[in-house]
Every structure is written in structure tokens, then in C-alpha cells.
Amino acid sequence: MxxxxxxxxxxxxxxxxxxxxxxxxxxxxxxxxxxxxxxxxxxxxxxxxxxxxxxxxxxxxxxxxxxxxxxxxxxxxxxxxxxxxxxxxxIQVVYQDPYSSLNPSLTIGDSLAEPMIVRKTPKREAQERVRELLDMVRLPADAADRMPREFSGGQRQRVAIARALALDPxxxxxxxxxxxxxLSTQARVLELxxxxxxxxxxxxxxxxxxxxxxxxxxxxxxxxxxxxxxxxxxxxxxxxxPEHPYTQRLLLASPVPDPVAQEQRRADRLRLKQLHADQDLQAGAA
Incomplete structure (x- = not known):
């Protein structure tokens, strides 16, 4: 192992x-x-x-x-x-909100280069790394000269991923x-x-x-x-x-495209939730 x-x-x-x-x-x-x-x-x-x-x-x-x-x-x-x-x-981190994770006053290129500049990376080397990062997350090279407000939520999250990768964590x-x-943007970002x-x-x-x-x-x-x-x-x-009742409830909470199956999952989840609530009540009384 x-x-x-x-x-x-x-x-x-x-x-x-x-x-x-x-x-x-x-x-x-x-x-x-x-x-x-x-x-x-x-x-x-x-x-x-x-x-x-x-x-x-x-x-x-x-x-x-x-x-x-x-x-x-x-x-x-x-x-x-x-x-x-x-x-x-x-160790780096990518947060939930792509709108607040980037400095709105910095260009994308400056945001990506910042952690490298802090560690005394030469400017030319940092600029080359920025181009590599943008290519890695499938953004055009000219994105480096643009501001975060010019990008969609999915694009900003790609920038946040690129920033997390800047120091090779x-x-x-x-x-x-x-x-x-x-949902469609989620799928593309997960694939990335x-x-x-x-x-x-x-x-x-x-x-x-x-x-x-x-x-x-x-x-x-x-x-x-x-x-x-x-x-x-x-x-x-x-x-x-899943073996644990709580995980079973999480699984039943995940939506499926079939309306009939979704209705059955909802009923099963409510039944399971009530069953566990009753068990907890009995355990407390004991």
C-alpha cells in the first residue's frame, strides 16, 4: 500500500x-x-x-x-x-464562491502570478507559468490581461483552480x-x-x-x-x-431524471428519516 x-x-x-x-x-x-x-x-x-x-x-x-x-x-x-x-x-485550496476568491482589482495574470512573485520567482518565469496555467484550465492566453468581472462563474472557478496549481501543490x-x-458548468469543471x-x-x-x-x-x-x-x-x-442509515438518506436525496423513480426515492427517504427518528426517540427514553 x-x-x-x-x-x-x-x-x-x-x-x-x-x-x-x-x-x-x-x-x-x-x-x-x-x-x-x-x-x-x-x-x-x-x-x-x-x-x-x-x-x-x-x-x-x-x-x-x-x-x-x-x-x-x-x-x-x-x-x-x-x-x-x-x-x-x-497544500492549496479551491473555495466554493468563484466571485469572492479572486481580487477584483487585479488582472487574472496578476492574480495567478502573485503567489509566485511572493516566493521571489523571476518575473519572466512567472509569466511563462501563467500561460501554462491558463492553458491547463482551458482559458485563452489573453485572459491574463482581463479582470475577473469579465468572466462567467465557471470561468472564474477555472481561474481559481489555476491559482491553486501555481506552486505545484x-x-x-x-x-x-x-x-x-x-449543472452543465459543474460537469465541465469536474471533468477539468x-x-x-x-x-x-x-x-x-x-x-x-x-x-x-x-x-x-x-x-x-x-x-x-x-x-x-x-x-x-x-x-x-x-x-x-451504503451501510449507515444517514448515508442511505443522502443517497436517496440525490435526484434522478425519472419522475416516478424520483417520487419513490422521496417517499423512501421520508420513511427512512421517520424510522430513524423513532429509533432515536426510543433510545433516548431507554
């Missing part, structure tokens, strides 16, 4: 409670998984499940109260500000990177992610609430519920034959 690129072991993230004597809020509760080089791990769950918090903890932006995050054999659970900046060469955290896009992975060997932590998107992208899948890992395993198995 290939050694892991990233290992998350027993991760807990807590935030101070609101108000006097309030108990801390534990957003992530002992989560463990790993990512191998060149692999995509899908992290799926509904809003509030803790999936984005895990991504932030890996980036050093959320407080790790217990457990460890290990990258290339190094514990990065509590990086200094300097070490966190250094890690951006190897080995891991990219993709935090709901297609949820703000329409797959092509880039095949070309560069980069690994992805692909965070999404959509099990269908995660199934398309992921080699292995982790399912989160209220900050806990409830299912973890092979992507095809978890997304087609």
Missing part, C-alpha cells in the same frame, strides 16, 4: 461557547482518515456536519483540540504562522468547488479536476454535500454526521451500497 500523503487521526475541533459559563462547542469529534498521493477522498455531509471545519483544520485555520494532522510525516496540527505560509506550497482541498455553478489530477498527480480532499458529485470524483469517501465519521470506505461501495 502506498504511504499516506495526509493522515487525520482522532481529530477534534472545539470552539469556545457563547455566553458566560457556556460549554465549548465541539464541531469535529474524533475523525480519522487518510489521503494517498494522487488520490481523491470525498468528504460528504449536510450543512453543519463539520466537513469544512476539517478542511480548515488541515490548513491551520481551525483550532485542533485533540488528535493530529500529519502531512508527509510531519505533524502540522499546530503550525506557526511562518510554517503555515510555507505549507501553502504543498501535492494536495488541494476543494471546498464545495462546484456548488455555486449550474479529473484531467488535472491525471496530468499532475495532485491529490484532492473533495468536500461536498452532494453524494452524486462525490461519487463522480472520489476513490474513497468519508461520510460525516454532526462532526462524527459514520461511514468510510471505497467510493463506489459507499455511494451505491
Amino acid at each position: 502506498t504511504d499516506s500523503l495526509l493522515t487525520v487521526d482522532g481529530l477534534q475541533v472545539e470552539y469556545p461557547g457563547r455566553g458566560f459559563r457556556a460549554q465549548p462547542f465541539r464541531a469535529v469529534k474524533g475523525v480519522s482518515f487518510d489521503i494517498r498521493p494522487g488520490e481523491t477522498v470525498g468528504l460528504v455531509g449536510e450543512s453543519g456536519s463539520g466537513k469544512t471545519t476539517i478542511g480548515r483544520a488541515i490548513l491551520g485555520l481551525a483550532p485542533v483540540s485533540a488528535g493530529t494532522v500529519t502531512f508527509k510525516g510531519e505533524d502540522i496540527s499546530h503550525p506557526t504562522k511562518q510554517r503555515r505560509r510555507e505549507l501553502t506550497r504543498d 501535492t494536495l488541494i482541498i476543494c471546498d464545495e468547488p462546484v456548488s455555486a455553478l449550474d 479536476f479529473l484531467e488535472i489530477q491525471e496530468r499532475t498527480g495532485v491529490a484532492y480532499l473533495f468536500i461536498s454535500h452532494d453524494l452524486a458529485v462525490v461519487r463522480e470524483m472520489s476513490h474513497r469517501v468519508a461520510v460525516l454526521l454532526h462532526g462524527e465519521l459514520v461511514e468510510w470506505g471505497d467510493g463506489d461501495t459507499v455511494t451505491s451500497q
Whole structure:
């Protein structure tokens, strides 16, 4: 088995409670998984499940109260500000909103060159790299001289992907990177992610609430519920034959084009939800 690129072991993230004597809020509760080089791990769950918090903890932006995050054999659970900046060469992120992830006052070329210039890359070399990046994400070379407002949402997300690739990272955290896009644009951007992975060997932590998107992208899948890992395993198995009731509900929530089948899925999902609610009520009473 290939050694892991990233290992998350027993991760807990807590935030101070609101108000006097309030108990801390534990957003992530002992989560463990790993990512191998060149692999995509899908992290799926509904809003509030803790999936984005895990991504932030890996980036050093959320407080790790217990457990460890290990990258290339190094514990990065509590990086200094300097070490966190250094890690951006190897760990990058693509956010959900392509409109806010780019500086509106910089040209596309300047946005792409900025992380290289910060690291003292010669200007000519940075400009050549910008042209390579634009070609990699299928944007014309003259895009470098244009402003973000001149592009559609899908094109801006391509620019955001190019920026994440600028320093040749080995891991990219993709935090709901297609949820703000329409379905046809989503498909093209997902295809681009797959092509880039095949070309560069980069690994992805692909965070999404959509099990269908995660199934398309992921080699292995982790399912989160209220900050806990409830299912973890092979992507095809978890997304087609899930064992945990919560994952089964997520699967039934994914739309299908057949109206009759969709109606049946909706009924099955409601029945399953009610069954689990009754079980939880009985367990609480016991």
C-alpha cells in the first residue's frame, strides 16, 4: 500500500461557547482518515456536519483540540504562522464562491502570478507559468490581461483552480468547488479536476454535500454526521451500497431524471428519516 500523503487521526475541533459559563462547542469529534498521493477522498455531509471545519483544520485555520494532522510525516496540527505560509506550497485550496476568491482589482495574470512573485520567482518565469496555467484550465492566453468581472462563474472557478496549481501543490482541498455553478458548468469543471489530477498527480480532499458529485470524483469517501465519521470506505461501495442509515438518506436525496423513480426515492427517504427518528426517540427514553 502506498504511504499516506495526509493522515487525520482522532481529530477534534472545539470552539469556545457563547455566553458566560457556556460549554465549548465541539464541531469535529474524533475523525480519522487518510489521503494517498494522487488520490481523491470525498468528504460528504449536510450543512453543519463539520466537513469544512476539517478542511480548515488541515490548513491551520481551525483550532485542533485533540488528535493530529500529519502531512508527509510531519505533524502540522499546530503550525506557526511562518510554517503555515510555507505549507501553502504543498497544500492549496479551491473555495466554493468563484466571485469572492479572486481580487477584483487585479488582472487574472496578476492574480495567478502573485503567489509566485511572493516566493521571489523571476518575473519572466512567472509569466511563462501563467500561460501554462491558463492553458491547463482551458482559458485563452489573453485572459491574463482581463479582470475577473469579465468572466462567467465557471470561468472564474477555472481561474481559481489555476491559482491553486501555481506552486505545484501535492494536495488541494476543494471546498464545495462546484456548488455555486449550474449543472452543465459543474460537469465541465469536474471533468477539468479529473484531467488535472491525471496530468499532475495532485491529490484532492473533495468536500461536498452532494453524494452524486462525490461519487463522480472520489476513490474513497468519508461520510460525516454532526462532526462524527459514520461511514468510510471505497467510493463506489459507499455511494451505491451504503451501510449507515444517514448515508442511505443522502443517497436517496440525490435526484434522478425519472419522475416516478424520483417520487419513490422521496417517499423512501421520508420513511427512512421517520424510522430513524423513532429509533432515536426510543433510545433516548431507554
